Amino acid sequence: MPGYLGMFQIGLVEQVRLSFDSLQAACEGHAEAAARLSRLSSHARLAMLGSCALTSVLTAIALQGGRGWIVAAALTAAAAFAGAATYVGFDQQPRIYGHRVSSARLWVVCEKYRVLIAEMEEGRLDPSEIHQRRNALLQEAAGIFEQSAPDDRYTFEIAKRALHGHRARA
Numbered sequence: 125m126p127g128y129l130g131m132f133q134i135g136l137v138e139q140v141r142l143s144f145d146s147l148q149a150a151c152e153g154h155a156e157a158a159a160r161l162s163r164l165s166s167h168a169r170l171a172m173l174g175s176c177a178l179t180s181v182l183t184a185i186a187l188q189g190g191r192g193w194i195v196a197a198a199l200t201a202a203a204a205f206a207g208a209a210t211y212v213g214f215d216q217q218p219r220i221y222g223h224r225v226s227s228a229r230l231w232v233v234c235e236k237y238r239v240l241i242a243e244m245e246e247g248r249l250d251p252s253e254i255h256q257r258r259n260a261l262l263q264e265a266a267g268i269f270e271q272s273a274p275d276d277r278y279t280f281e282i283a284k285r286a287l288h289g290h291r292a293r294a
Contacts (some may be wrong), residue, residue, distance in 0.1 A: 136251055137244060140258050144237040147265055151230035153282030158223035165216045172211060175204040221272035228269045236261055
């Protein structure tokens with residue numbers, strides 16, 4: 125049985141690289157989620173602006189036109205209100221901010237991992253120091269995930285991808 129378990133052991137250097145790959149994937153995933161949500165929010169605001177402009181035009185026409193223009197203006201006003209209420213109700217800004225903060229904080233930890241990997245490659249660290257610094261970085265990353273990542277489907281997908289590292293996207 126000891127030979128069987130030995131097959132699954134990986135070295136400390138590989139552990140550090142795997143941890144780095146997972147964090148880097150999470151960092152990039154949170155940045156992509158923030159960008160995607162920000163684009164959707166911008167499109168929603170443009171749609172609301174367009175529906176308000178259309179309502180204004182139809183209202184101006186309705187002042188001089190007949191009953192059909194008045195009904196069209198009322199319907200577009202109702203649609204503009206529904207769009208604005210939906211946008212306000214879903215309020216994506218906290219989620220966007222959460223993903224941006226997560227990405228920025230994870231980027232800092234990834235840079236610390238890069239330093240650790242560079243020092244390992246130069247042979248300046250002994251295994252106990254590598255182990256200690258890796259554990260400190262893992263604790264820092266865990267704190268980030270506990271505090272700032274929003275609970276949404278993007279975070280779930282990011283976590284799934286991060287568990288597989290960069291290879292999951294290839």
